[in-house]
Amino acid sequence: MDKTTSLLPDMHQVHQKLEAARKKLDRGPRIIATQERLRDQKQEERDSLKTKLIDLRKTADGKSLQLKSNEAKIQDLQGKLNASTTNKEYEIISSQIAADNMANSVLEDEILEALEKVDQGLQAIADAEEAIKTQEELIKKTVTEVNASKPGLEEQAATLAAELAVFEKEIPGTMMDHYRRLVGAHGASCLTAVENDACTSCYAIVAPQEKVQLNMGKVMLCRSCGRIMYQQKS
Ligand SMILES: [Zn+2]
DSSP states (O other): OOHHHHHHHHHHHHHHHHHHHHHHHHHHHHHHHHHHHHHHHHHHHHHHHHHHHHHHHHHHHHHHHHHHHHHHHHHHHHHHHHTOOSHHHHHHHHHHHHHHHHHHHHHHHHHHHHHHHHHHHHHHHHHHHHHHHHHHHHHHHHHHHHHHHHHHHHHHHHHHHHHHHHHHTTSOGGGHHHHHHHHHHHGGGGEEEEETTEETTTOOBOOHHHHHHHHTTOOEEOTTTOOEEEEOOO
Protein backbone atom coordinates (compact mmCIF):
# COMPACT_ATOMS: atom_id res chain seq x y z
CA MET A 1 0.00 0.00 0.00
CA ASP A 2 1.10 3.53 -0.81
CA LYS A 3 2.62 5.27 2.22
CA THR A 4 0.33 8.31 1.93
CA THR A 5 -2.88 6.28 1.97
CA SER A 6 -1.80 4.26 4.96
CA LEU A 7 -1.11 7.49 6.87
CA LEU A 8 -4.47 9.10 6.10
CA PRO A 9 -6.50 7.57 9.00
CA ASP A 10 -3.91 8.74 11.57
CA MET A 11 -3.63 12.09 9.83
CA HIS A 12 -7.39 12.49 10.04
CA GLN A 13 -7.25 11.81 13.79
CA VAL A 14 -4.55 14.46 14.29
CA HIS A 15 -6.67 16.90 12.27
CA GLN A 16 -9.66 16.21 14.52
CA LYS A 17 -7.68 16.53 17.75
CA LEU A 18 -6.11 19.79 16.56
CA GLU A 19 -9.50 21.20 15.61
CA ALA A 20 -10.89 20.22 19.05
CA ALA A 21 -7.97 21.91 20.84
CA ARG A 22 -8.37 25.09 18.76
CA LYS A 23 -12.12 25.16 19.40
CA LYS A 24 -11.48 24.95 23.14
CA LEU A 25 -8.99 27.82 22.84
CA ASP A 26 -11.56 29.94 20.97
CA ARG A 27 -14.36 29.06 23.34
CA GLY A 28 -12.84 30.75 26.43
CA PRO A 29 -12.70 34.30 25.04
CA ARG A 30 -16.17 33.89 23.51
CA ILE A 31 -17.67 32.89 26.88
CA ILE A 32 -15.97 35.88 28.51
CA ALA A 33 -17.28 38.22 25.80
CA THR A 34 -20.84 36.91 26.34
CA GLN A 35 -20.55 37.38 30.11
CA GLU A 36 -19.21 40.90 29.61
CA ARG A 37 -22.08 41.78 27.26
CA LEU A 38 -24.53 40.65 29.96
CA ARG A 39 -22.74 42.83 32.55
CA ASP A 40 -22.87 45.85 30.20
CA GLN A 41 -26.59 45.22 29.73
CA LYS A 42 -27.10 45.13 33.51
CA GLN A 43 -25.16 48.39 33.86
CA GLU A 44 -27.37 50.03 31.25
CA GLU A 45 -30.46 48.83 33.14
CA ARG A 46 -29.09 50.31 36.37
CA ASP A 47 -28.33 53.63 34.66
CA SER A 48 -31.85 53.80 33.28
CA LEU A 49 -33.23 53.05 36.78
CA LYS A 50 -31.17 55.97 38.11
CA THR A 51 -32.59 58.32 35.48
CA LYS A 52 -36.07 57.10 36.35
CA LEU A 53 -35.43 57.65 40.06
CA ILE A 54 -34.45 61.27 39.45
CA ASP A 55 -37.80 61.80 37.70
CA LEU A 56 -39.66 60.13 40.59
CA ARG A 57 -37.81 62.32 43.06
CA LYS A 58 -38.66 65.45 41.07
CA THR A 59 -42.34 64.46 41.05
CA ALA A 60 -42.32 63.91 44.82
CA ASP A 61 -40.49 67.21 45.45
CA GLY A 62 -42.84 69.10 43.14
CA LYS A 63 -45.88 67.81 44.99
CA SER A 64 -44.34 68.60 48.40
CA LEU A 65 -43.68 72.15 47.26
CA GLN A 66 -47.26 72.42 46.02
CA LEU A 67 -48.51 71.19 49.41
CA LYS A 68 -46.46 73.79 51.29
CA SER A 69 -47.69 76.56 49.05
CA ASN A 70 -51.31 75.40 49.53
CA GLU A 71 -50.82 75.29 53.30
CA ALA A 72 -49.53 78.87 53.25
CA LYS A 73 -52.56 79.83 51.18
CA ILE A 74 -54.91 78.20 53.70
CA GLN A 75 -53.19 80.04 56.54
CA ASP A 76 -53.66 83.27 54.67
CA LEU A 77 -57.34 82.45 54.11
CA GLN A 78 -57.64 81.61 57.80
CA GLY A 79 -56.43 85.12 58.59
CA LYS A 80 -58.98 86.58 56.20
CA LEU A 81 -61.69 84.41 57.73
CA ASN A 82 -60.93 85.74 61.19
CA ALA A 83 -61.07 89.29 59.85
CA SER A 84 -64.26 88.73 57.88
CA THR A 85 -67.01 91.18 58.65
CA THR A 86 -70.01 89.71 56.87
CA ASN A 87 -71.65 86.31 56.98
CA LYS A 88 -71.42 86.07 53.21
CA GLU A 89 -67.71 86.76 53.25
CA TYR A 90 -67.27 84.22 56.05
CA GLU A 91 -69.13 81.57 54.07
CA ILE A 92 -67.13 82.15 50.87
CA ILE A 93 -63.79 81.99 52.66
CA SER A 94 -64.90 78.93 54.70
CA SER A 95 -65.85 76.98 51.60
CA GLN A 96 -62.59 77.96 49.93
CA ILE A 97 -60.61 76.69 52.91
CA ALA A 98 -62.61 73.44 52.86
CA ALA A 99 -61.91 72.96 49.15
CA ASP A 100 -58.20 73.68 49.65
CA ASN A 101 -58.02 71.25 52.57
CA MET A 102 -59.61 68.60 50.38
CA ALA A 103 -57.10 69.28 47.61
CA ASN A 104 -54.26 69.04 50.11
CA SER A 105 -55.50 65.73 51.40
CA VAL A 106 -55.40 64.34 47.84
CA LEU A 107 -51.94 65.86 47.41
CA GLU A 108 -50.72 64.19 50.63
CA ASP A 109 -51.80 60.81 49.32
CA GLU A 110 -50.02 61.47 46.05
CA ILE A 111 -46.84 62.48 47.90
CA LEU A 112 -46.94 59.27 49.95
CA GLU A 113 -47.36 57.29 46.74
CA ALA A 114 -44.51 59.15 45.03
CA LEU A 115 -42.20 58.58 48.02
CA GLU A 116 -43.09 54.90 47.99
CA LYS A 117 -42.06 54.79 44.32
CA VAL A 118 -38.79 56.51 45.22
CA ASP A 119 -38.13 53.78 47.81
CA GLN A 120 -38.91 51.08 45.25
CA GLY A 121 -36.57 52.79 42.80
CA LEU A 122 -33.77 52.87 45.37
CA GLN A 123 -34.29 49.17 46.05
CA ALA A 124 -34.29 48.35 42.34
CA ILE A 125 -30.97 50.21 41.93
CA ALA A 126 -29.47 48.33 44.90
CA ASP A 127 -30.65 45.02 43.37
CA ALA A 128 -29.14 46.00 40.01
CA GLU A 129 -25.82 46.90 41.65
CA GLU A 130 -25.82 43.50 43.38
CA ALA A 131 -26.51 41.72 40.06
CA ILE A 132 -23.63 43.64 38.41
CA LYS A 133 -21.31 42.64 41.26
CA THR A 134 -22.29 38.96 40.89
CA GLN A 135 -21.69 39.17 37.14
CA GLU A 136 -18.28 40.81 37.67
CA GLU A 137 -17.31 37.96 40.00
CA LEU A 138 -18.42 35.41 37.42
CA ILE A 139 -16.31 37.13 34.73
CA LYS A 140 -13.29 37.17 37.05
CA LYS A 141 -13.74 33.44 37.74
CA THR A 142 -14.07 32.60 34.03
CA VAL A 143 -11.01 34.71 33.11
CA THR A 144 -8.98 32.84 35.75
CA GLU A 145 -10.17 29.47 34.45
CA VAL A 146 -9.59 30.36 30.80
CA ASN A 147 -6.10 31.72 31.54
CA ALA A 148 -5.25 28.59 33.55
CA SER A 149 -6.21 26.20 30.74
CA LYS A 150 -4.74 28.30 27.92
CA PRO A 151 -1.03 27.33 28.10
CA GLY A 152 -1.85 23.60 28.19
CA LEU A 153 -4.22 23.87 25.24
CA GLU A 154 -1.76 26.01 23.28
CA GLU A 155 0.99 23.47 23.88
CA GLN A 156 -1.34 20.66 22.82
CA ALA A 157 -2.31 22.54 19.66
CA ALA A 158 1.34 23.27 18.82
CA THR A 159 2.31 19.61 19.24
CA LEU A 160 -0.60 18.48 17.07
CA ALA A 161 0.16 21.12 14.42
CA ALA A 162 3.76 19.85 14.27
CA GLU A 163 2.50 16.25 13.96
CA LEU A 164 0.16 17.31 11.20
CA ALA A 165 2.96 19.10 9.34
CA VAL A 166 4.90 15.82 9.29
CA PHE A 167 1.88 14.01 7.80
CA GLU A 168 1.33 16.79 5.26
CA LYS A 169 4.82 16.25 3.84
CA GLU A 170 3.51 12.93 2.54
CA ILE A 171 0.75 14.50 0.49
CA PRO A 172 1.67 14.43 -3.21
CA GLY A 173 2.71 17.85 -4.48
CA THR A 174 0.07 17.77 -7.23
CA MET A 175 -2.63 17.40 -4.59
CA MET A 176 -1.37 20.04 -2.18
CA ASP A 177 -3.42 22.97 -3.55
CA HIS A 178 -6.58 20.90 -3.46
CA TYR A 179 -5.72 19.72 0.05
CA ARG A 180 -5.25 23.32 1.27
CA ARG A 181 -8.59 24.30 -0.22
CA LEU A 182 -10.26 21.34 1.48
CA VAL A 183 -8.73 22.29 4.84
CA GLY A 184 -9.95 25.86 4.35
CA ALA A 185 -13.46 24.72 3.49
CA HIS A 186 -13.97 21.73 5.79
CA GLY A 187 -11.30 21.94 8.50
CA ALA A 188 -10.67 18.54 10.07
CA SER A 189 -13.20 16.87 7.78
CA CYS A 190 -11.02 17.51 4.72
CA LEU A 191 -10.38 13.78 4.96
CA THR A 192 -13.16 11.24 4.83
CA ALA A 193 -13.32 7.58 5.70
CA VAL A 194 -14.99 5.12 3.35
CA GLU A 195 -17.31 2.75 5.14
CA ASN A 196 -19.56 0.17 3.49
CA ASP A 197 -18.45 1.53 0.11
CA ALA A 198 -19.74 5.02 0.91
CA CYS A 199 -18.07 8.35 1.71
CA THR A 200 -18.84 8.99 5.40
CA SER A 201 -19.06 12.75 4.80
CA CYS A 202 -21.49 12.97 1.88
CA TYR A 203 -22.67 9.34 1.58
CA ALA A 204 -21.80 9.14 -2.11
CA ILE A 205 -21.27 5.53 -3.15
CA VAL A 206 -17.73 4.67 -4.16
CA ALA A 207 -17.71 3.00 -7.59
CA PRO A 208 -16.20 -0.54 -7.79
CA GLN A 209 -13.29 0.70 -9.91
CA GLU A 210 -12.55 3.48 -7.40
CA LYS A 211 -12.70 0.96 -4.60
CA VAL A 212 -10.09 -1.14 -6.34
CA GLN A 213 -7.80 1.87 -6.72
CA LEU A 214 -8.41 2.89 -3.12
CA ASN A 215 -7.48 -0.59 -1.96
CA MET A 216 -4.38 -0.45 -4.12
CA GLY A 217 -3.30 2.54 -2.08
CA LYS A 218 -3.99 5.30 -4.58
CA VAL A 219 -4.95 8.67 -3.08
CA MET A 220 -8.53 9.20 -4.25
CA LEU A 221 -10.94 12.10 -4.02
CA CYS A 222 -14.66 11.60 -3.38
CA ARG A 223 -16.39 12.27 -6.70
CA SER A 224 -19.22 14.04 -4.93
CA CYS A 225 -17.67 16.16 -2.15
CA GLY A 226 -14.03 16.23 -3.29
CA ARG A 227 -12.66 15.16 0.11
CA ILE A 228 -9.61 12.92 0.27
CA MET A 229 -10.86 9.40 0.91
CA TYR A 230 -9.31 6.60 2.90
CA GLN A 231 -10.41 3.06 3.63
CA GLN A 232 -11.53 2.79 7.25
CA LYS A 233 -9.28 0.38 9.13
CA SER A 234 -11.32 -2.61 10.21
ZN1 LIG B 1 -17.91 12.59 -0.20
